[in-house]
Amino acid sequence: MSLVGIDKLKVNNFRSYKALELAFDSIPTVVYGKNGVGKTNLLEAISLLYPGKGIRRSSFQDMINKTDNYPWKVEAICRATNNLFELETSSDGKGRVVKIDGKKVPQNNLSSNMKIIWFLPPMDRIWMETSRDRRKFLDRMVFSIDIKHAKRCAQYEKLLRNRNRMLKDRVEDSSWYLSIEKEMAILGFEIDNCRRNFIEKLNTVLTEKNNYFPLIKLSLKDDPIENKEVFFENLISQRGKDLAYGKTNCGPHTNDLQGFYLEKEIDTKYCSTGEQKLSIISIILSNAKLIKEQHKISPILLLDEITAHLDEVRKENLFSELVSLESQFFISGTEVSIFNSLSTKAKFLELDESQKFVA
Ligand SMILES: Nc1ncnc2c1ncn2[C@@H]1O[C@H](COP(=O)(O)OP(=O)(O)OP(=O)(O)O)[C@@H](O)[C@H]1O
Ligand SMILES: [Mg+2]
Structure with a gap:
């Protein structure tokens, strides 16, 4: 088991931070302070040490500190068992540059040594949000296990946009569609299959007798795509209907993630607010166990x-x-008293308006 953690972090021109330097020594950290002091911004900076757009899914432009508009940069010294490695990512608002040990690399390389997963308050409501939000939630978890998944989804989305554009423009000539549909069929089948494999693995962890958090069973709303040939035929046969609607009506982009709260035998969308939150915590903890x-x-x-x-x-x-997971975690809150029982196990980091920290 590789115990991965962040030892040191340096943040420049990022959101509310002009310059910030912190040492964590790879142990859990409690980040506390009043509303607006920069707790979520700090977690967001850390989340950029992983592929993607970070916890808020904001544009890189919005992350630039507004006072003088210089490019932002997040640097970290990380530890994987006894090996140290340096991560660096920066952006002038357009794309972002990623370096590992000083060498420029594709951002996906960030996930080869380190995995980061997160919880944000809006995730409490995931069962009440749109199916698109749930697919994103699911696809991010699939990516934590299968790093090819993000690329697959991005390629499929691009093909889908092209097909939808032609449908909207009422292009009827079949020859314009076939090559796109063939590629969509290959990727669409893979996406569906990888999601199902992941859900099956996660369900084995989620439904294990677990003393603390509810047992949840996840599933996908639609029937599985049998194979790429069947999906290809489907896209061709549905084209007439799709032309009438001006969009593609079948495929992994219309599927939905469902949860079942086993103890109560009800769909998670009918659970109370607290139960819905507990179901998400169960899923996140199980995702962490599955990664391990x-x-x-x-x-x-x-x-x-x-x-x-x-x-x-x-x-x-x-x-x-969290402590029994033996993973580094960063947990935030407004009151330090919430975290009293972690006092011997975590480092405490108080943020204040001057954005100097008190450990
Ligand atoms: N690009 C930016 N440049 C400068 N300041 C920003 C930028 N983006 C956000 N901020 C500011 O950062 C401050 C801290 O935000 P953050 O969301 O991290 O607070 P928080 O400590 O998590 O607060 P809460 O307890 O309310 O969740 C806010 O006042 C916000 O206006
Ligand atoms: Mg916050």
């Missing part, structure tokens, strides 16, 4: 205000689960 099992890497967890609305017992259970 499949990749032999302890993932880093970024947990923004995760204790909000948890009763005292549930909150303490969460802390025990």
